[in-house]
Every structure is written in structure tokens, then in C-alpha cells.
Amino acid sequence: MDMVRVDPNVLPVMPVCLVGSMVDGRPNFMTVAWFTRLSYKPPMVGAAINHRQHTRQGIVETGTYSMCFPGRALLELTDYCGLVSGRNADKGALFDVFFGELGSAPLIRECPLCLEVAVAQAVEVAANTLFIGEIKAAHAHTDVLTDGRPDMVKIDPLLLTMPQNGYFALGERVGEAWSAGKNRKKETS
């Protein structure tokens, strides 16, 4: 297979969420694709927020944020929240906002899955701050659960690809994790 050098500014497939924070006492939401799980126990995540973002101020002020996962039905609003700054628009007014355990991380009732995160550590990375925190509570629509746990197929999340700049749906199930490689494991052990 022929390989070539390409621009190192590569962005893999990125699920998107709306990061919620209280800025100057008002709920604000920002579209974020740079986040990951970081620990299983306790359950921890990290989200990278640019220094210029209005959202950053709210996270620093409250030490908390939310991650709200939109389904396909919220595509237009999700994109809008990435186009407009909370300095210029009241993005909290777009949604049915509620609060959970932390009291300071605004949640979106229309999102099928919402996490409340308490910041444990802020790490500077170039022009961004990675806010690492523990998931203190999670809220899900009853109709996206399977055996009581959130099911990504039912959530129908938005996946961003760049530089093609498209939102994609989750596709077909192509294999079983911690299983598909078992035959090879038997061969080699």
C-alpha cells in the first residue's frame, strides 16, 4: 500500500457535545469536539477549551461544567452553538435548562445524555485549557436506555469529521469488542 506524508494537522472522527457552564450567572453552551474519557474509576473526563471562549470563564468561576450529548434532532442548534459566542447571544434561552447534583453546571433537557463534571485539574496546552474532572452525575432520557444504561445507538450522536466539515451518524455495527480478536489470541497462546 502506498503511503504519503500529509499535513500533520489531522483530526480524526470526533463525537460532539455541548459543554454547559454558568458565565456571569447565566447558562451558556458551546459545541465541543475535543474531549475524552481519562479514568475509569473514578469516572473522569477532560475537555479542551480555547482561552478566548466565553465558556472558559464560567468553568474557571464555578469549577464545574456539563457535557450534554445532542442527538440528530438537535443538529441545527448544536451547530449554531459553535457559530455564536455567549458574549453575543443568550444560548441558554435556546434550551429547557435544568440543574442536577452540582447545582452550577447547566444541563439541557432536550439532550438524551447529560453529564455533570467537577473540575479537578486544569492543564494548559498551547492556546487551550484542558479541564480534567470527575463525572459526578449523569442524566439520560428514559427512551435511550438499554438495561438501564445509556445506549449510543439510541442516542444517535453527532460525529464530526474535518476537514470535510460534516456531521455523521453512527453507522452499522461491524464487530464485537473484546471478542473479535479472541480467535487470534487462541492461535498464538
Add this chain to the structure above:
Amino acid sequence: MDMVRVDPNVLPVMPVCLVGSMVDGRPNFMTVAWFTRLSYKPPMVGAAINHRQHTRQGIVETGTYSMCFPGRALLELTDYCGLVSGRNADKGALFDVFFGELGSAPLIRECPLCLEVAVAQAVEVAANTLFIGEIKAAHAHTDVLTDGRPDMVKIDPLLLTMPQNGYFALGERVGEAWSAGKNRKKETS
């Protein structure tokens, strides 16, 4: 919409990659789903590796690692690399391994997209180390490029969901990023 509290140990959709490192002078690969972009300029990423992982030793020793993105054709081998430790198996022998600019981050020729990462910062998060680094070079199969840049649709990446433990393909394109929300932006400005 009815919402309920669920177990906070929630894992969103996660693209998977094979993280490559040289451990005791031998190429090793580990399946990793906890990673994200962290900076646009310079292009930086972070990958979270458990303290017990053989891979961790290699990254600490060399200060480099690779992120190799498998397509669907590598599903079985990708899963296998998450089932077996490099302490017990020569996972480098599974692939056509090559080296790029860094010289110490093993790359997989069968993977349609491979990144070389130089570690800039290691952040401890519970039982894991988040290795933050700069993408120093990227290599892609010629047949996954569109206008000279990697195209995720052509790469056909593996997306992991838990707790359902399935690998999924990228699905249909459902909207345009930085565009779908423009009508609402006009309405409100």
C-alpha cells in the same frame, strides 16, 4: 422528555486507534480509545494510558508514540491488540512496521492513517497517564485522500461504544458543520 439518573460511568462513542511505542527496543501496539485533539496550532493530541500498560514504559523511555488508525479491514487485529499485553505477545510481528520522522515511534503500514507524536507533557489522572504531545508527522494511504488530505469516510474508522461493547462504522452524513446553524444565526442577529 423524562430523564433519569444513570450510572455516571458513561462512555460516549470513541474512535479507536493503535498506539505504537518501542518497549525494550521492540515495536508494540495497544488499542486505545481515550484520546483527543488538544491544540490546533501546533497540532497536539493527548492519549490516556493506564499505569499497568506495557505501552506506557515505551512512551516514557522514548518520549514518543504513534497513533495508527485502523480501517474496518483491521478489526480483528485491532481487537486482539486490546486483549493481549506486549509482555506476553510480539504484537509488532502482526504488522508491516515502519518508522518515520521521529525514528522511535513505530508505524503500521496497513493502517490508512498514522500520526507520529512527540511527548511534551505527561499528566497523571487517577490510574492513568495522559501523554500530551505534538503531531510531528502524518502518513496516509494514497487512496484515503481527498484533495490531498485524509478523508475519514474513506479511512472507514472503527468507533467503539460501551457498555454495549460494539465496533461501529461511520454512518450517513446528516449535516454540514459551521453551516447547519447559519439560518438560526441570521434569525437572531
